[in-house]
Amino acid sequence: MGSEEFTFLLIGLKWTVLLSAVGFICGCLAGLGVALARxxxxxxxERVTATYIAVFQGTPLLMQLFVTYYGLALIGLKLDAWEAVAIGLTLHASAYLGEIWRGSIEAVPRGQTEAAKALSLRYVSRMKDIILPQAIRISLPATIGFLVQLIKGTSLASIVGFTELTRAGNIISNQIFQPLTVFGIVGALYFLMCCPLTIVGARLERRFAAAHAR
Known part of the structure; x- marks a missing residue:
C-alpha cells in the first residue's frame, strides 16, 4: 500500500464527498417541496407525495440507482454514471427528508398556526417566518442522522460503475491483494466523515430534549 494507492483512495473520497453534497443539497430542496405538499x-x-415517499422508502437504494441508470436508458434518456447516481441520491434523499420535515412541521404546536392566521398572515409568511424556523430546529438531529446514512449509501454507486471511495478500495485491493489493509483505510475514512456528524446530531438531540423538558 504505497502513496499512489492512497492517492487513488483520496480521489475516491473526493467523489464520495461530492456525491453526498449534491444528493443532500438537492434532496433538501426537493424534500422541502415534498414536506410542504404533504x-x-x-x-x-398529499396522496401523490405520500405515494412518492412510500415508493422510495419501501425499495432499496441499490435498486433505485440501478433503475435510474439502466431504466432511464431504456426510454432513451442516457445518463453517465455521475448524473444517474446524483439523480438517484437526490430522489432518495428528497423522500426521506420530506417525511422527516413533514413530521417536524406537524410537531410545531397548532397554536402557532392559529395565531398566525388570526394575524391574517398569508401561507408563505406563516411558513417562512413562523412554522419552518421551528420545524427545521426540531428536525436537525434526524436530518444530520440521515446525512450520515446518505454518505454511507454512496458506496452503492459502484453498481453503475462509478468510482467512489468503496469502489476505489475494491480496485486497489484487487491490484495489491491486501484487502484487510485497504478496506481498513476505507473504513477509517468513512468513520472520519461520519463520526463528527453523529456526535453533532446526538448533542443537538440532547440539547433539544433538555429544552423541551423545561
Whole structure:
C-alpha cells in the first residue's frame, strides 16, 4: 500500500464527498417541496407525495440507482454514471427528508398556526417566518442522522460503475491483494466523515430534549 494507492483512495473520497453534497443539497430542496405538499391540506397533493415517499422508502437504494441508470436508458434518456447516481441520491434523499420535515412541521404546536392566521398572515409568511424556523430546529438531529446514512449509501454507486471511495478500495485491493489493509483505510475514512456528524446530531438531540423538558 504505497502513496499512489492512497492517492487513488483520496480521489475516491473526493467523489464520495461530492456525491453526498449534491444528493443532500438537492434532496433538501426537493424534500422541502415534498414536506410542504404533504402538509398542504390539499388531498391530491398529499396522496401523490405520500405515494412518492412510500415508493422510495419501501425499495432499496441499490435498486433505485440501478433503475435510474439502466431504466432511464431504456426510454432513451442516457445518463453517465455521475448524473444517474446524483439523480438517484437526490430522489432518495428528497423522500426521506420530506417525511422527516413533514413530521417536524406537524410537531410545531397548532397554536402557532392559529395565531398566525388570526394575524391574517398569508401561507408563505406563516411558513417562512413562523412554522419552518421551528420545524427545521426540531428536525436537525434526524436530518444530520440521515446525512450520515446518505454518505454511507454512496458506496452503492459502484453498481453503475462509478468510482467512489468503496469502489476505489475494491480496485486497489484487487491490484495489491491486501484487502484487510485497504478496506481498513476505507473504513477509517468513512468513520472520519461520519463520526463528527453523529456526535453533532446526538448533542443537538440532547440539547433539544433538555429544552423541551423545561
Amino acid at each position: 402538509t398542504s391540506g390539499i388531498s391530491l397533493l
